[in-house]
Amino acid sequence: MTDVNGPAASHGAPASPARVPATEGLARSGSRRPLGPEEAAAMEEKVRKVELAISLVLRIGVVVSVLVIAVGLGLMFAHHSEYVSVFGHFSYQRLTSKTTSFPHSFGALGRAIASGEGRGIVVLGVLILILTPVLRVAVGVLSFVYEKDPPMTIVTLYVLAVLVGSFFLAAV
């Protein structure tokens, strides 16, 4: 519960419980009154569910991207024995210089993956990692709809729109 109505109003709310730290940050945006004890408990449970959902989305994104990157690296080294030989003279700088070519458009990426090229699959894994925060914001929008909090829903929708827009602007 918070002093959304200023100090005068919270004095006039006898139903509100004593200050319980765990209910800080649980009220809805712009709510005109503090939450009652049952409402606060229900809200706390909702907020907890949302926290676990967001944490889960991040975890899934991270694990999937690491697995895809690992598969890609494995394929790359399997196809190019000169990359791994202990006494080889193949320098890594041929793969990390200004002139190195690797897929950096969706078309090229699709072709690289179709032909089973290891570096193409690594790029796919990296893209999954890049998209994880975007997915997390999308889950944030749904969470605030679930918490029935229109102002925060609009805030997260704006962030999602800017993020999605940035990817489209980059592609053109």
Add this chain to the structure above:
Amino acid sequence: MTPLDFVVSLALVSVAAGVLGSLIGLGGGVVIVPVLTLLYHVDIRLAIGASIVSVIATSSGAAAAYVRERMTNLRAGMFLEIATTTGAVSGAYLTTVLPTRFLFVFFGLVLGYSSFATFRRRHSAEPLTTSNDRIANYFDLHGSYYDEAEQREISYKVVGTKAGLALMYVAGLVSALLGIGSGALKVPAMDSAMHLPMKVSSATSNFMIGVTAAASAGVYFIRGQIDPVIAAPVAAGVLLGATFGARVLGRITSKTVRLVFVLVLVVISLEMLQKGIFP
């Protein structure tokens, strides 16, 4: 050095970057960029692309733990993302207009000052109990977290939302323009301007930097700055390090977090000044 040696050694360095980044709310670019350019002689454009990958990996890896442990202020983080994403998108289109050398010198000085300001606040740990900030009250950005080091629940109020939003816009801009320093501005914005507790500032900055970086990552990908052979070990190593670092933050004191942050901030500020003065 064969590609295999490169991948394995860079992954080990990235683990360290992930631990450090997740502890103090930065992306690990402070470690990754100099290591890639100075030790491995990688082109700066590719190093910055790797730094963006490192930021997203630190953020997603650490935030998964911080959100579940209720260390992150989700509402404040998501609210402030309005400003960081807008800043990041405007920055991506200002790169060609603004003189990068001047920006490096300017933000080198800004971060130098903010490391000094953070150092002066090292003894203040008591959070605010009241707030007159209308925006913070309307969106209910206040919160509480359980401090493992102090073994008690600490609730806090948020102030200075407008200053916070302005600083977050700049943080997004810097992230897109210079590729480093986004978390370095976010943590002081929350710690000094908005009075969030230091650990919450660090965890919330961690939560936000991934989204800021994602907003400019699309541009970096299309420009061909994300080299898979560099990005793969960075992503994997940083994720491992960040998962480990996230277990440590709860147990150490706010003062320690602040001091480590100040040290890293001084390094970043010197790094930026060097890039601006002797490019």
